[in-house]
Amino acid sequence: MKIVVCVKQVPDTAGGVKFNPDGTLDRGAMLTIMNPDDKAGLEAALRLKDQYGAEVTVVTMGLPKAEEVLREAMAMGADKGVLVTDRVLGGADTWATSTTLAGAIRNLEYDLIITGRQAIDGDTAQVGPQISEHLDIPVISYAQDIKIEGDSVVVERQYEDRYHVVKAKMPCLITALSELNEPRYMTPGGIFDAYKQEITVWGRADLKDVDDANLGLKGSPTKIAKASDKVRKGAGEKVSLDPDESVSYIVDKLKVKHVI
């Protein structure tokens, strides 16, 4: 079985967020981590590898620095890494990103593609399903459990108060939730081995069946009007009152502010 896992290097929310003048993220200037949902997707792929035997290829699109996230994936047990990087691909929204990733994945053999549900920097949950549309394969989103049955996958798809059991023939795409599993740690030896391996680097010219009009900032229908870091709130006011007094106190405050 061949599994492709899409991973994204995202800002570490502990390290602060920085923006470019055009409102896109200044990814080069931030501390980064592997997106948590993607990491769960990778762990799911590695568990399938442990259980059934598989070759796991991780694919990422980003700055050359995004190579780190591939090394991390390989130190956890992924077999190969593909970095898609090119200036013309920068500033991509979900449409341009999924077009790019699909263009890269067309060069690879796969039975299963796993992506995270969504990235913690954009929170759109669109890229995974869009890739499946580009490649014309089924998608099962929000996976909380994945099993293989013959040439099909059986996935528990999470809903608010229940889950659906969905079966699909491979090849198909699954989007994973961080609740899916507890990702394994790297191993020290795995880290050094990962840095000895070659990483495949692809640019625009290597993408298959894609149109320039759908790539990069120019090919992105989404325009960012304004972006800002979280504005820190003041310390606020703390009062210690019994419940009845508290209610009157809050109501008075709301009246003063003309909220009610």
Added chain:
Amino acid sequence: MDFTLSKEHEMARALFKEFAEKEVKPLAQEVDETEVFPRETVEKMAKLGFLGIPVPKEYGGQGCDPLTYAMCVEELSKVCGTTGVIVSAHTSLCCDPIMTYGTEEQKQKYLVPLAKGEKLGAFGLTEPGAGTDAQGQQTKAVLDGEEWVLNGSKCFITNGKEADVYVIFAITGTVEKRGRLQKEISAFIVEKGTPGFTFGTKEKKMGIRGSSTYELIFTDCRIPKENLLGQQGKGFNIAMHTLDGGRIGIASQALGLAEGALDNTVAYVKERKQFGRAIGAFQNTQFQLADMATKVEAAQLLVYKAAMAKATQKVYSVEAAKAKLYAAEVAMEVTTKAVQLHGGYGYIREYDVERMMRDAKITEIYEGTSEVQRMVISGALLK
């Protein structure tokens, strides 16, 4: 000269840090309070290969360099000195001598399971009457047919009752050196469960209280002849060479303790308010922190240099001695200052710096006291 770590080392550090924060830190206070050996943590570390970091892959290890190993002990010790020394004693004092002096059979039988973390290792040199004076050994080993018969005892043994494999030193005869009779010391590999090998009292310690420190007792303990480690009579050299490596492990532990105390203190002085200001706003606090940070970094450079020397040099005794001497003294000084800057709270067990100060003291004592390190360093200068 480049002081930046390679990307591999940076990533390894991130791994050790993440593991320490998630798996070790939440237990550190309890391990200290209850004096219970953190068995589950050791099993988790075993799975991830932390118990065989510098051991070659063909012997079940991770095949990494001594620097990676030092960083592992450092990051673990930042949050828990007990966990740091468990790894250090296992790796430096048991895996290392078997890796260096063991026969192929001994490596297959003992090193492979040790490096995989299936077994835990310990080292028995110290005796009630033989600490710094390692030549003062009393434990004897006599060859009887196909077996060595051990009699005597070892004390203050780290991983004491929890280990499975022990590297033990004993007198195997006398030799004449410059006209004087001297004890001939040899090294042996002893397995737990060997008849005649029992444990004495568990030591109640000031710090590193979760590490299992026991007396080992050998009473007509018969071990196979082939469990002699290295050549007969070369035990003293094996012990000294092993301790050179061990000192890098303990220096890393000391470094981690100092760093942990500094990190805790930086966070504390930003929060703690006196006279209407965070105490970090007072110049006394700032100057103390500056001194602490400078010494911690100097210690780190010495420790990393010693680890690199182990990777590239045949002899690295002086580098290891300087690293251990300085890192241990910095650990004691920085943890003491950390407690002082925490004020009354620093003296309370709820705060980590209280434990770190108690843990730091031993780094000036075991695997060669600071005085022994000064003997090694000055000995090389005056040679």
